[in-house]
Amino acid sequence: MTVSDIQKLLNAKVLSCNEKLNMEVTNAFASDMMSDCLAFAKDANVLITGLCNPQVMRTAELLDIECIIFIKGKEPTDSMITLAQNNGICVLMSEYCMFETAGILFKTGEIGGATVGC
Amino acid sequence: MAADNTIKLHYDVPNDDFTRAGEASSDLKGKLKQMGISPDAIRKVSIALYEGEINMVIHANGGYIDAEISENGLKLVLCDTGPGINDIVQATQAGFSTALEQTRMLGFGAGMGLPNMLQNTDDMIIDSIVGVGTTITMFIKM
Ligand SMILES: Nc1ncnc2c1ncn2[C@@H]1O[C@H](COP(=O)(O)OP(=O)(O)OP(=O)(O)O)[C@@H](O)[C@H]1O
Ligand SMILES: [Mg+2]
Numbered sequence: 001m002t003v004s005d006i007q008k009l010l011n012a013k014v015l016s017c018n019e020k021l022n023m024e025v026t027n028a029f030a031s032d033m034m035s036d037c038l039a040f041a042k043d044a045n046v047l048i049t050g051l052c053n054p055q056v057m058r059t060a061e062l063l064d065i066e067c068i069i070f071i072k073g074k075e076p077t078d079s080m081i082t083l084a085q086n087n088g089i090c091v092l093m094s095e096y097c098m099f100e101t102a103g104i105l106f107k108t109g110e111i112g113g114a115t116v117g118c
Numbered sequence: 119m120a121a122d123n124t125i126k127l128h129y130d131v132p133n134d135d136f137t138r139a140g141e142a143s144s145d146l147k148g149k150l151k152q153m154g155i156s157p158d159a160i161r162k163v164s165i166a167l168y169e170g171e172i173n174m175v176i177h178a179n180g181g182y183i184d185a186e187i188s189e190n191g192l193k194l195v196l197c198d199t200g201p202g203i204n205d206i207v208q209a210t211q212a213g214f215s216t217a218l219e220q221t222r223m224l225g226f227g228a229g230m231g232l233p234n235m236l237q238n239t240d241d242m243i244i245d246s247i248v249g250v251g252t253t254i255t256m257f258i259k260m
Contacts, residue, residue, distance in 0.1 A: 032225060033222075033226070033228050034225035035227065035228035035229075035231060036228055036230065038165055038231075039230040051225040053137075053224060053225065055136070055226075056225070058139075058140035058143075058168070059168075061144060062140070062143055062165065062168050063161075063164070063165070064157075064161070087144075
C-alpha cells in the first residue's frame with residue numbers, strides 16, 4: 001500500500017513531503033515510547049505515535065522510517081515538520097486515535113507488524 | 119584503508135538540550151552513508167549512538183563523542199561527567215530505568231537503551247564512577 005492509500009483511509013492531513021505519497025510501505029510500529037521503537041521496530045517503515053516532540057523525527061530518521069502518523073489531537077510544531085521535511089519523512093496527521101488508526105491499517109491486511117523480540 | 123587513513127570525528131553533546139539530542143547520530147549516519155558503508159552497519163551505529171546520546175542528555179549533563187572510522191570498523195567513545203552508574207550489571211538489564219516521569223513523557227525511560235546498545239555493537243565497555251561520570255566505548259565492525 002502507498003502512503004497516499006493510508007492518507008485516504010485515515011482521512012489524514014499531509015504535513016510534509018507530499019512528493020512521497022506514492023511511496024510503498026509495508027510494516028508499521030505503534031508506540032508513544034521512542035525507546036521501544038528503537039528496540040523493537042525492526043522492519044517498520046511507518047511509525048504511529050501519540051508522542052509529539054522532535055525526537056520522534058530523529059527516531060524515524062535513524063531507523064529509516066519514512067512515514068510518521070500522528071494520532072488525533074497531536075499536532076507537530078513547524079520546527080518538527082521542517083526536521084521531517086529535511087530528512088524526507090512524510091508526516092501525516094490522523095483523524096483517529098491510536099487504537100483506531102492502527103486498527104484501520106491492520107484490517108487492510110496490507111500493512112504488517114514490525115516487531116522483533118517481543 | 120591504511121592505518122593512517124583513520125577518520126576522526128568529534129561531537130559535543132549539549133548539556134540538558136533534549137531537542138538537540140541525536141544531532142551527532144544524525145550527522146554520523148549521513149557521513150557513513152556518503153562513505154558507502156553497508157545499510158546494516160549504519161543501522162547498528164545509528165541505534166547504538168542515538169541511545170547513548172539520549173542517555174548523556176537525560177541521565178547526565180551532556181558531554182562529548184569521539185568517533186574513529188578505520189579499516190576494521192567504527193570506534194565510538196561517549197564521555198560524560200554526570201552522576202555515574204551505581205550498578206552497571208543492573209543498568210544493562212532490559213527494563214531497568216531510573217528515569218523520572220518527565221523523561222517518560224518525552225518518550226524515553228523504558229530501560230531499553232543499554233541493552234539495545236549491547237545488541238547493536240560487536241564490543242562495548244562501560245566505565246563509570248559514581249560522582250565522576252560515565253565513559254562508554256563501543257565498537258562496530260563495518
Ligand atoms: N550516561 C549515563 N549516566 C548516568 N546514568 C546512566 C547513563 N546511562 C544510563 N544510565 C543509567 O542506566 C539506566 C539504564 O539505562 P538505559 O539506557 O538502558 O535505560 P533508560 O535510559 O532509563 O531508558 P531508555 O533507554 O529505554 O529510554 C538509566 O535509567 C540510568 O539509571
Ligand atoms: Mg537510555
